[in-house]
Amino acid sequence: MFKVNGSIWIEGQKGAFIGFGRVILLENIKKSGSISEAAKSMKMSYRQAWELVDSMNKQSKKALVVRTSGGAGGGGTMVTEEGERIIKLYKQLQNKFRKFNKVQSKNLVF
Amino acid sequence: MFKVNGSIWIEGQKGAFIGFGRVILLENIKKSGSISEAAKSMKMSYRQAWELVDSMNKQSKKALVVRTSGGAGGGGTMVTEEGERIIKLYKQLQNKFRKFNKVQSKNLVF
DNA sequence: GCGCGTTATTTTAATAAATACATAACGATA
């Protein structure tokens, strides 16, 4: 009947750094090579996608993505090695959190 | 530098049942004996407080609060034994979650 | 230099959420 659920993220002094939505965005950027394409594919406004990317990049010592504007094809955005590492790191965290919630759900007494 | 944080709640088919804000509301109702007083003390509109209380009560088999309108003093709201049990239950859950986040924060590699 | 498609930025519009306001219902007490 009842179950435990929640959301989990990694934060720095400036607030949220990596969370569920941001990781999906990074993965879509990796797939498409473009912020605008990634935003479109997940029905997010370009503006919001750009702001999330900018927030992540500014907070991280090593950039998670590299962006180029202009040039052949207009430019694009690539996920760096560090970006890929962060994606994996968050997914591992999320998996542990899922297990935690599962255990806590079983322990609920109603 | 970076740390893991999150929010956790208990949900049923109709969505959220108990979360951080709802527990604080219950505690304030317990203190004051009134939804309107509790709402005022936490700068929440009466309407929202009432809706949260109503949502919790409707979802629980045993009522978390009993409300009386009219009568001496205009009426009021009392937290039941079940309500107190749910408050404790959530707080225990939250403590475990805090520990989880602390451990995960230490394991972060940046 | 011009066109192309993307990133970057500002401005405007639309939507959603929260709050405020108004009013009825309630029931013990005097």
Add this chain to the structure above:
DNA sequence: TATCGTTATGTATTTATTAAAATAACGCGC
């Protein structure tokens, strides 16, 4: 029956969030 302060509920207003639109900047290739 009139008063009181609370619960209960509908409606209007305001605020906050989100999305949309418009425009500039960029730099390669033709």
